[in-house]
Amino acid sequence: xxxDRRVFLASLAGTAAALAVPKSVAAAFxxxxxxxxxxxDRGIYSAALFDLERGDLRAVELPARGHDVALRPGxxxxxxxxxxxxxxxxxxxxxxxxxxxxxxxxxxxxFGHGVFSPDGRLxxxxxxxxxxxRGVIGVRDATGGYKQIGExxxxxxxxHDLALLSDGRTLVIANGGILTHPDSYRDELNLNTMQxxxxxxxxxxxxxxxxxxxxxxxxxxxxxxxxxAQNDTVVFGCQYHGADEDTPPLIGFHRRGEQPVVVQTPSxxxxxxxxxxxxxxADAAGGIVAAxxxxxxxxxxxxxxxxxxxxxxxxxxxxxxAPTHHSASFLLTSGEGWLATGEADGTLSRQSSRYHWDxxxxxxx
Amino acid sequence: MPVLxxxxxxxxxxxxxxxxxxxxxADHGAIAEAALTNVIRPGYAAFADAxxxxxxxxxxxxxxxxxxxxxxxxxxxxxxxxxxxxxEIFRFGPVNRKRRYDRLFxxxxxxxxxxxxxxxxxxxKDESVILADTLADKSxxxxxxxxxxxxxxxxxxxxxxxxxxEIGFRCSFAASVATNIDRIAHAVTEGWREGxxxxxxxxSPGPDDPLYHAPKDVTLELFKAFTSGIELVRDQKLGxxxxxxxxxxxxxxxxxxxxxxxxxxxxxxxxGARALFAKGGFAEVVAEESPGVENSILFDLDxxxxxxxxxxxxxxxxxxxxxxxxxxEALRVALKSARETASSMIxxxxxxxxxxxALDGD
Numbered sequence: 195x196x197x198d199r200r201v202f203l204a205s206l207a208g209t210a211a212a213l214a215v216p217k218s219v220a221a222a223f224x225x226x227x228x229x230x231x232x233x234x235d236r237g238i239y240s241a242a243l244f245d246l247e248r249g250d251l252r253a254v255e256l257p258a259r260g261h262d263v264a265l266r267p268g269x270x271x272x273x274x275x276x277x278x279x280x281x282x283x284x285x286x287x288x289x290x291x292x293x294x295x296x297x298x299x300x301x302x303x304x305f306g307h308g309v310f311s312p313d314g315r316l317x318x319x320x321x322x323x324x325x326x327x328r329g330v331i332g333v334r335d336a337t338g339g340y341k342q343i344g345e346x347x348x349x350x351x352x353x354h355d356l357a358l359l360s361d362g363r364t365l366v367i368a369n370g371g372i373l374t375h376p377d378s379y380r381d382e383l384n385l386n387t388m389q390x391x392x393x394x395x396x397x398x399x400x401x402x403x404x405x406x407x408x409x410x411x412x413x414x415x416x417x418x419x420x421x422x423a424q425n426d427t428v429v430f431g432c433q434y435h436g437a438d439e440d441t442p443p444l445i446g447f448h449r450r451g452e453q454p455v456v457v458q459t460p461s462x463x464x465x466x467x468x469x470x471x472x473x474x475x476a477d478a479a480g481g482i483v484a485a486x487x488x489x490x491x492x493x494x495x496x497x498x499x500x501x502x503x504x505x506x507x508x509x510x511x512x513x514x515x516a517p518t519h520h521s522a523s524f525l526l527t528s529g530e531g532w533l534a535t536g537e538a539d540g541t542l543s544r545q546s547s548r549y550h551w552d553x554x555x556x557x558x559x
Numbered sequence: 560m561p562v563l564x565x566x567x568x569x570x571x572x573x574x575x576x577x578x579x580x581x582x583x584x585a586d587h588g589a590i591a592e593a594a595l596t597n598v599i600r601p602g603y604a605a606f607a608d609a610x611x612x613x614x615x616x617x618x619x620x621x622x623x624x625x626x627x628x629x630x631x632x633x634x635x636x637x638x639x640x641x642x643x644x645x646x647e648i649f650r651f652g653p654v655n656r657k658r659r660y661d662r663l664f665x666x667x668x669x670x671x672x673x674x675x676x677x678x679x680x681x682x683x684k685d686e687s688v689i690l691a692d693t694l695a696d697k698s699x700x701x702x703x704x705x706x707x708x709x710x711x712x713x714x715x716x717x718x719x720x721x722x723x724x725e726i727g728f729r730c731s732f733a734a735s736v737a738t739n740i741d742r743i744a745h746a747v748t749e750g751w752r753e754g755x756x757x758x759x760x761x762x763s764p765g766p767d768d769p770l771y772h773a774p775k776d777v778t779l780e781l782f783k784a785f786t787s788g789i790e791l792v793r794d795q796k797l798g799x800x801x802x803x804x805x806x807x808x809x810x811x812x813x814x815x816x817x818x819x820x821x822x823x824x825x826x827x828x829x830x831g832a833r834a835l836f837a838k839g840g841f842a843e844v845v846a847e848e849s850p851g852v853e854n855s856i857l858f859d860l861d862x863x864x865x866x867x868x869x870x871x872x873x874x875x876x877x878x879x880x881x882x883x884x885x886x887x888e889a890l891r892v893a894l895k896s897a898r899e900t901a902s903s904m905i906x907x908x909x910x911x912x913x914x915x916x917a918l919d920g921d
Contacts, residue, residue: 513917
């Protein structure tokens with residue numbers, strides 16, 4: 195049986211009761227820790243490790259808006275990335291040691307996402323080689339102050355989210371397909387010819403293993419975010435850059451060796467998504483995926499094995515998603531300040547916070 | 560005095576060309592003041608009055624059990640729920656301290672865990688739940704309105720009307736929950752009184768304040784209460800129990816289904832949101848943006864409130880009734896349009912940063 199942490203912790207509200215519970219038992223029910231980037235009401239950006247009971251456990255002020263966070267395997271630190279077209283990254287230790295700052299090369303910028311090798315030694319980040327209009331994957335040595343030691347081909351334009359398959363060696367990259375250049379800030383320069391792709395590359399050799407493009411009529415469907423769910427099913431979320439009146443499917447499923455399948459939601463929901471998925475995350479067991487639609491103020495839930503839409507819940511400007519320790523349960527964060535626990539059945543319990551939570555969040559296991 | 564001269568020059572130019580029609584930013588201080596004195600404070604005061612009456616009636620029921628006494632206790636419970644519903648949309652301030660919100664209203668109870676805790680305490684005759692002092696340290700699910708609802712309306716509750724020794728424990732449990740609810744309600748009221756710490760922060764936040772740094776932050780807090788209050792009714796209170804069809808309906812997800820207060824609860828939530836809009840200063844902000852639109856928002860909200868108030872079937876029947884389902888689905892559309900219209904205009908008119916993720920995608 196899965197105990198509800200909310201109830202369990204509540205039952206520990208009295209200190210007498212809390213003392214009566216053995217430490218080892220209490221530890222198993224400790225509030226999950228999460229990390230995410232955000233902005234406060236004064237416009238100051240930060241990234242923080244936090245839980246829903248105590249709030250911030252450690253926060254680091256950022257020079258500009260952050261984006262995603264990556265957890266270093268082994269749990270010694272987490273890394274926050276600049277939102278595109280930013281150039282900073284910061285590794286924040288779990289203990290009190292000072293953060294380690296690093297930058298992209300002068301002719302690169304980050305896209306805001308990164309992933310560690312399973313041994314926690316190397317950090318891979320999606321970056322823009324903007325003078326050549328191609329995406330690259332920067333490789334940094336986490337054991338050596340995050341000094342850049344190499345670069346892999348991203349095999350596409352505008353690589354955004356990336357993740358590792360369960361073999362720990364295959365990298366899957368969402369190439370959004372949109373050409374941008376920091377000189378024109380965030381303008382999209384190639385919407386008529388864009389060609390997004392889902393790419394698998396070998397982490398060690400950098401070789402291209404598999405590349406998938408969507409059907410020709412979906413070439414303006416930018417593949418932006420992804421999550422690796424059970425059986426290495428990659429679930430990806432898209433943003434549509436074509437005509438407003440179109441309502442293409444926005445969620446896709448793919449397993450290596452197969453063709454990607456994009457799946458429509460029921461028509462009223464499809465319209466409500468406003469052609470925009472902001473974040474995709476698998477739950478603890480990998481059987482259910484949540485995908486957020488901040489423009490629609492909706493979180494959608496998906497059954498991975500059946501590749502089926504399960505339902506939604508409403509959360510204004512809800513975007514960041516992280517698994518919790520329980521299956522079918524997610525942390526949901528919102529630019530309006532909400533921190534919520536959402537279940538795949540669409541039920542939601544929320545609490546207010548003082549921050550505009552940014553697009554992504556992670557569970558710090 | 561060159562500075563003074565240039566000031567005069569500017570003034571002269573302004574006099575010649577006229578002041579540009581710059582609209583003053585919304586008066587955030589006035590919004591906070593209006594929301595507090597017209598909506599929040601009277602709302603919690605009314606709730607606390609009702610919980611005191613409830614506490615008295617449940618105690619009277621235990622002292623002298625009878626069908627009439629049980630009925631009277633249920634009536635005061637219903638009144639307390641209605642008044643709670645009007646302040647339920649506020650997730651900030653004193654109700655946010657010491658887990659008071661969850662202690663008053665542990666909901667949704669998705670997997671029935673709260674229910675099982677109440678049932679276990681009943682079965683085990685757990686002595687710590689019959690004293691309000693010790694109850695306050697127990698699980699939040701044992702302490703609030705949903706727990707009391709089960710005790711007064713759930714399986715075996717009818718026996719409360721007979722003076723049987725077996726039922727004494729259940730009644731004592733109910734009485735301690737009622738006392739606990741009353742204490743929390745008064746603590747919240749106290750936390751909002753004039754001169755209280757939170758009240759001071761709320762009415763005149765300073766840059767060093769940990770919660771609100773500027774009056775605009777308070778407006779944002781109220782704005783969130785309004786929009787999320789409508790979201791709550793539309794999605795969680797109506798949408799989730801209804802499901803997409805009678806087959807997928809989950810009426811037991813509804814709040815207060817045992818007491819038949821599901822619809823009064825939703826009505827109260829919307830009345831709270833409506834009051835915040837009409838009396839808390841937001842209607843003026845919208846009127847300033849686009850005169851007349853405030854009335855169409857109120858019209859939408861009033862219509863939904865009216866239809867929901869008229870539902871006299873229990874939620875379990877409503878979800879099976881296609882005509883009712885269609886009607887309620889239409890209300891969800893009306894709520895969505897009211898929320899969207901109001902939120903975009905308030906956000907613009909009050910200069911709130913809004914759509915942090917939605918507006919500038921990535």
